[in-house]
Amino acid sequence: MDVVEPIPASGPPHTQRSTMTSASSMTEPWSVLDPAGGLRQDSRVPTGAEALDLGAAYRAMVLARRVDTEAIALQRQGELGLWPSMLGQEGAQVGAGFALRKRDVVFPTYREHAVAWCLGVDPVHLLGLFRGTTLGGWDPRERNFNLYTLVIGAQTLHAVGYAMGIVRDGDVGTGDPGRDRAVLVFLGDGALSEGETNEAFVWAAAQNLPVVFFCQNNQWAISAPFSVQSRVPAADRASGFGFPGVRVDGNDVVACHAATHEALAHARAGGGPTFIEAVTYRRNPHTTSDDDLRYRSDSENDDWASRDPLDRLRAHLTGAGSSTETDDAFLTELEQEEQRLAERLRSGCRTLPVPTPATPFLHTLATMPAGLERQMTEHLAFVAAGEGEHR
Amino acid sequence: MDVVEPIPASGPPHTQRSTMTSASSMTEPWSVLDPAGGLRQDSRVPTGAEALDLGAAYRAMVLARRVDTEAIALQRQGELGLWPSMLGQEGAQVGAGFALRKRDVVFPTYREHAVAWCLGVDPVHLLGLFRGTTLGGWDPRERNFNLYTLVIGAQTLHAVGYAMGIVRDGDVGTGDPGRDRAVLVFLGDGALSEGETNEAFVWAAAQNLPVVFFCQNNQWAISAPFSVQSRVPAADRASGFGFPGVRVDGNDVVACHAATHEALAHARAGGGPTFIEAVTYRRNPHTTSDDDLRYRSDSENDDWASRDPLDRLRAHLTGAGSSTETDDAFLTELEQEEQRLAERLRSGCRTLPVPTPATPFLHTLATMPAGLERQMTEHLAFVAAGEGEHR
Amino acid sequence: MSTALAHALNAGLRDAMKADDKVVLIGQDIGQLGGVFRVTDGLRKEFGEDRVITSPLGEAGIVGSAIGLAMAGYRPVCEIQFDGFVFPAMNQIVTQLAKYRHRSEGAVSLPVVVRIPVGGGIGAIEHHSESPEAYFAHTPGLRVLCPSDSQDAYDLLRQAVRCDDPVIFLEPKRSYWAKGGVDRSGGAADIESARIVRPGGDLTLVTYGALVPVAMKAAGILAEEGRSVEVIDLRSLSPIDDATVVASVRRTGRLVIAHEAARTGGIAGELTARVQTQAFYELEAPVLRVTGYDTPYPPSRLEEDWLPNVDRVLDACDLSLTH
Amino acid sequence: MSTALAHALNAGLRDAMKADDKVVLIGQDIGQLGGVFRVTDGLRKEFGEDRVITSPLGEAGIVGSAIGLAMAGYRPVCEIQFDGFVFPAMNQIVTQLAKYRHRSEGAVSLPVVVRIPVGGGIGAIEHHSESPEAYFAHTPGLRVLCPSDSQDAYDLLRQAVRCDDPVIFLEPKRSYWAKGGVDRSGGAADIESARIVRPGGDLTLVTYGALVPVAMKAAGILAEEGRSVEVIDLRSLSPIDDATVVASVRRTGRLVIAHEAARTGGIAGELTARVQTQAFYELEAPVLRVTGYDTPYPPSRLEEDWLPNVDRVLDACDLSLTH
């Protein structure tokens, strides 16, 4: 079982289970890995087969960051129209991603590049949306990783509905690890203000659904600081709906993994929803189109850079106290892997298939109505006739 | 000042002020007037000039109930298409209504007949919407009582916007009782599940607006029991957004008045929003069209009838311990007043002005565009030509 | 064996649920109450709480969770309580439900049906009499259906549930208690085709939903006066079967279109545009529209005249025939 | 003194705020950032946080709170960040903003402006290129404006803010950086009238927003070929100034209408219906529509051809002229 040492909760009785931290503005986010790489012993961190493989996590963070860096470069070169960088959020995403089991299902926003990485989604496929070759880019069912959602908050309700499906399939609370499933849905701090997100909380709570809301509070929703959305921590929101909210250090991959691991286990076991606030920071501008110096300071950014999730784990892995084998060979190989990945991204991006003019017509409906077919025919004839360069 | 003896709050520091009760599923709603008419001393009940005039409150409850009863009768007689009865909710509504000051503004749902009564809205005007002669029926600015809103939750955002206006007018926190204002917005338990309602909470909290959310949890949203919407008390919702929620006995007019009185004072003083859950019961069907025996039992209803807000206050007023002068003359006069009111409603209903066929055209836009004027002309000619009885 | 339209829908839901246990219903008050119009009456008892889900009071939640359920392999049928209350769900309908197949390049089907009782004429209060079909018909990726009688109600609903596309299913609430025969073998009704409900040669009268009986009445009166009117029930408002209408107009030369929704931007304008392109030379008179006016829906005391009624339809037909 | 359209809007907002201190702005990122398109650049500095309100991330909240502010005597100008993100506000817009005057029988005016950058052609990702105007034009109680150049942007915005009706103000984002002269005396521009931007006698070409320059280009090419095209910029999409279009068609006999929004249920169908009723005998060819197709907006690599462009407009004009 995944549930660890229960801590007496302050909330109503049905929320009394182990929580990483009881959310409150008074509480610092729960953390076990400090910026210097020290890993605090904590009984709430899973051990044994359930433990986070720190080497693998580090590797995922490094490679996912490389995806991000390369994508930014590709945008600068004009290969992508836009890129929403996740720099600084790798700890939260990899922590969450490694807590997933094969049958769990993920609903991302548009920034979960590292989660996609953890699930084995080809990172080249993440580029299509931003290159303008597709609005999706992968088959959601292949890796149980749904399409990026651009309408803030909309995916939270899809997650809830999927979780209702899991309940109806009987795939929750059976105790069979090959059967029980849960949904992990990502959202930003800004998304907390959308009505739909809050409706998702209503449904998840009232129906005790197997869904975990993973909110990366990266402090900003474009130019709006978190204080525009709320005057209490994001994690507090959940208690108002009657389910637990936990607040973790989003730059601590171990803590993020532990919190998600527990919440997913709880959900799969039929315990219902959990809200996780991963306190982190979006170190790059909102997207490559954004100018973040208009609304925030370099020094704030520097401050968060000093809490970098990769640096922290590397310090631990290469430090004296590390229990994981991380030798130079590991790091050298990782660097080579990064290079190969970068090259693959660059060439993969440029060769992403461009859709044909028929594509939109073909996928609007399952079977094309006659009128739409006429429009398609007309359009294809127009395209075939050549641009004409206005005569 | 309105703030009474502070109780150490368990919430975050900014919510530390006197609250009627800290919301929690564990806590019974706060009450001072018991079903037998006993009035418990409680320092949180305002006294002196601020005290609720129990005789006046009783009178309002009786007369408002009579409005409700007459309206049901009028519906049965075919004079109204529909009527949403508030039977059982008079305590909550009159308590809240009597806590208002002249410059405060109310945003009702469609069931606040007793609040309308408290503010001096002509009850005949409440009938037009349900008679089909109007979609409104009164000028919202005359009594600061806005139009009934039929789209669940929509008015909560209007309340928030109005409160933003009050802040911008500088009419909050001046300490001048002739100047400071607040908004009182009503909502049902079902409305808690609408996204818009939750957005209103976001805005009210983040901007610390002078708005009080008064939720009559009458246990049902048509056929949906409260458990369909939430597994924790309604009042808990507020804490998740960072403002206090209080839970009062909605059939106790004294408690409802005290809670609203304090929350409005707090809001006017610049202290920000409060959520009040008045725990009560809708004793009649949802509307005259509803068949509540399909989804709930007579015995549940009987149970709540035994906690009738009017009976309770009358028991107190006519009991030994009463400090208010309530002699037979008062009750006799009230009965006569009821009769006069009933007659006025019956005749007033039947003589409500029927709109002319031009009405919709005249009020769609401030100035009528040419195309709409053509439609109006066409329509008026059609109507003038007579029904034709299909030739 | 005459069946009310509402009962035909109830039968359609029951048969669909029997035929496929992935069919689930979600909506406000659809469980014990059977919905405010009783369209889901008895279904909770028969199929249980897990398949007949009384939802919280949030329309975005209803459609959004239906999308998630569809992703998980279910075929949800949502009920929106009244036409005027669909707008909180608009974001999920327009940006998600309608677009997901396209977004996923066909990988993800969302077989969701959104049932909405629509239209006026029942003496109701605000938001209970509206006709929002044009919003949906203007949204690529949705199918929009609107039956006018019991048989089509049954057939189209069965087809809608079977269909892999999202379907907005508009139920003419004024006709809920109108009776008609229902064959439940459920094969018929192509969900893309209009239906000629009365053949005629002098004028084509097109409408849908609750106005079909109104049009039929007008056609009957005109017949007595020696005018032969062809009445077409569109049934599908997206896609619109303009071919059937154009073929008719080519024969009659005259077209009147009626609907309750506001005129500007309504279905009638769209159909007019299509017909005038395809039957330009055959049209002997301008296409005329009999519609709700460009005002909000009025208080019910005004609706009888405000709505397209037999007399207004007759006036338009006269105008067209004498042009 | 050439001014980009976005700067003209900025000037319009600034002058409106100076002229009336009840004018407040609400929207996401409109404060320090100046909005993602910088239309509100500098306004927070000049007018303070109380009048330039960076809102939480909720569109229902933006429009709903603007309604409340208007009730309290303010004149809010909302910004929706992109066309595709207006749908969460649809309930407040359709059931409240548009209907409150009617509901209150004229007692309550809601002078709210909802600014929305619209349209495609900028190489953007999903939801950043849509054209939702028909949803609003079909909603009685709203005015819908869409300027195409800097002067109209300034004038129409000033008028919109002054107007006592709710105005949906659509900004053709593709034209934000197109320059033109701006006279800030602010008197002109009747908010109900279309504008003949190029007179001509052989064919009437009607459009609005970002397609006006496209239409002008097509007209220029046709002029070289000896065809005289009259180009009309609708400017107001509700109400639609059909009188100006009809008068033109009476002279030219031919009409082509272009817009980016999906064809079915779009403005072009509506205008076609109106014109064919009023100029039935003058029309020498069917009205033709050059529009977005009835698909969701495609990935940006496809948009150049998918959108109505000069060549597609030319093809339609040819077809009409040779009919």
Ligand SMILES: Cc1ncc(C[n+]2csc(CCOP(=O)(O)OP(=O)(O)O)c2C)c(N)n1
């Ligand atoms: C409904 C909606 N409104 C507005 C936007 C425009 N927008 C895109 S991202 C963004 C900020 C989101 O902030 P947050 O939820 O904190 O996520 P983050 O970008 O920080 O990861 C906004 C306002 C949108 N995508 N959807």
Ligand SMILES: Cc1ncc(C[n+]2csc(CCOP(=O)(O)OP(=O)(O)O)c2C)c(N)n1
């Ligand atoms: C947006 C919306 N959806 C659905 C409805 C239909 N409806 C009318 S009242 C009601 C129940 C409201 O329950 P609650 O908020 O508890 O208020 P009560 O009627 O109990 O006073 C519903 C679902 C509506 N009016 N608005």
Ligand SMILES: [Mg+2]
């Ligand atoms: Mg953020």
Ligand SMILES: [Mg+2]
């Ligand atoms: Mg209720």
